[in-house]
Amino acid sequence: MKHTKQKNYTKIEIDIDNLSEDFRQRRSVQKVTSVLDSIKQLTDDEGEKILPVFFSETFSKFYYRNNPELKKEVIEKSKVTGVGITDGSTTSQITGSVFQEYNFYKNWLPILNKDFISPISDGWKTYYDYDLLDSVLIGQDTTYKLQVYPRREQDLAFTGFIWIKKADYSLKQVDLTIPKEANLNFVDRIKIQQELIPTPAGPLIPSKTRVLIKIAQVSDNTPGLLAKFYTVTDSILVNDPMETKFFNQAVELKPDYGIVESDFWEKYRPDPLSVEELAVLQMVDTLKNIPIIKFYSEGLKFFCHRI
Numbered sequence: 165m166k167h168t169k170q171k172n173y174t175k176i177e178i179d180i181d182n183l184s185e186d187f188r189q190r191r192s193v194q195k196v197t198s199v200l201d202s203i204k205q206l207t208d209d210e211g212e213k214i215l216p217v218f219f220s221e222t223f224s225k226f227y228y229r230n231n232p233e234l235k236k237e238v239i240e241k242s243k244v245t246g247v248g249i250t251d252g253s254t255t256s257q258i259t260g261s262v263f264q265e266y267n268f269y270k271n272w273l274p275i276l277n278k279d280f281i282s283p284i285s286d287g288w289k290t291y292y293d294y295d296l297l298d299s300v301l302i303g304q305d306t307t308y309k310l311q312v313y314p315r316r317e318q319d320l321a322f323t324g325f326i327w328i329k330k331a332d333y334s335l336k337q338v339d340l341t342i343p344k345e346a347n348l349n350f351v352d353r354i355k356i357q358q359e360l361i362p363t364p365a366g367p368l369i370p371s372k373t374r375v376l377i378k379i380a381q382v383s384d385n386t387p388g389l390l391a392k393f394y395t396v397t398d399s400i401l402v403n404d405p406m407e408t409k410f411f412n413q414a415v416e417l418k419p420d421y422g423i424v425e426s427d428f429w430e431k432y433r434p435d436p437l438s439v440e441e442l443a444v445l446q447m448v449d450t451l452k453n454i455p456i457i458k459f460y461s462e463g464l465k466f467f468c469h470r471i
Contacts, residue, residue, distance in 0.1 A: 167406070168228045168363065171399040172237075173434055177444060178218035178246070179390040181378070214390060216444040217451060218246035223432050226397075227406055234411035239421050241428060247451050266356055266373060268335060276348050280320045283312040284335055291321045299330070302337060306330040317345055322356075334368055335360055344380075352378040352388070364402045371397050396434040 223241040228234070266273055271285040281291045295311040307327040314321035324340035342354040355376040360368040372395070379389035430436075437445075 167230075167403050168369070169401040169404055169406075170226050170369075170397050172222075172224050172226050173396045173432065174220075174222045174224065175394040175441075176218070176220045176222075177216065177392040177441070179214035179216045179392075179444075181214045181388050181390045215451070216447045218244075219441070219444055219448055220244045220246070221429060221433070227411070229406070229411065234408070235414060236406075236411045237415050239415065239417045241418075241424050241432075242421050243424060243429065245445060245448050247448060266358065266370070266375070268338060268358070269368075275342065275354065276351065278320055278346070278348065280322065280342065280346075283322055283326055283338075283340070291315055291319050297325075300327060302327060305336055307336050312340070320346060334362075336368075350380045352380045354378075363400050369397065369400065370395070398434075 221243045222239060225238045225240060227236045227238075266275075268282045268284055271282055271287070272279040273282060274280075281287070283292050283294075285291075291314060292312050293315055296308060297311055298309045300307050300309045307329050310326050310328060311324075312326055313323045322340040322342060324338070326335060326340070327337040328334070329336045337360065338356065338358045340356050342348070342351075342356075344352050348354070353376075355374075357372075357374040358370050359372045361371040362368050373393070375391075375393040377391040377393075379391070
């Protein structure tokens with residue numbers, strides 16, 4: 165595959181979590197804790213309360229060329245709601261899909277400035293143990309569900325599950341975690357879930373990718389951060405080449421990227437917003453003018469740039 169073009173929808177949510185009692189009792193925070201406690205949907209995947217500070221949706225076109233490897237994302241439309249957001253154009257450039265790419269067909273995946281070995285890499289036997297768990301039907305495909313885990317705790321490797329198609333042994337789905345032991349500078353864990361589909365040229369590419377990144381507390385008196393990313397890909401076109409100069413700018417914003425008709429997102433979202441996500445949007449609007457929340461939400465700019 166030399167050239168591909170696809171449409172991407174990307175959704176990002178950033179939350180403050182690990183809300184200590186000391187943090188909750190601060191005078192500047194108390195005005196929102198009663199609202200927070202009344203919205204039961206505002207919890208993380210472990211059932212703990214979260215405080216949403218950022219939510220974005222982006223519709224874009226993504227272009228890829230493999231020889232030499234070149235990438236470009238054109239942001240068609242973007243909607244950003246966040247606490248302490250001052251530069252909409254800068255923020256929109258980091259809310260597209262290009263910052264959430266995870267290609268398990270490559271031997272190594274760069275994540276937060278470290279290279280992690282893919283469980284289907286050429287040298288997987290050196291780094292991984294596999295357990296065959298079951299034969300599972302996913303859609304029309306019969307797959308083998310495998311549990312994978314590092315041979316050595318110190319290796320930069322994933323733990324979790326992969327699903328391999330019986331027909332051609334291609335990768336169908338992943339549910340993988342990078343644990344705290346990987347020592348990623350205040351990162352508690354990273355969870356990556358991905359579904360793959362074939363292209364007209366044969367190779368598989370991700371159709372849906374969910375990523376959860378949990379940032380640890382810097383101290384006992386400060387909360388942590390929870391970042392959630394979701395990208396859906398469709399309308400894949402193969403071998404419609406673009407000139408090399410087209411790729412000079414890795415991320416391009418359409419001039420009218422922020423001008424969106426009232427029903428645009430209802431038309432182009434692959435899935436409607438959940439009850440939880442609607443509660444997140446409500447809460448972000450409530451928090452915009454609270455100084456202490458603004459202070460902690462500044463962390464999202466740092467982590468979005470590095471993920």
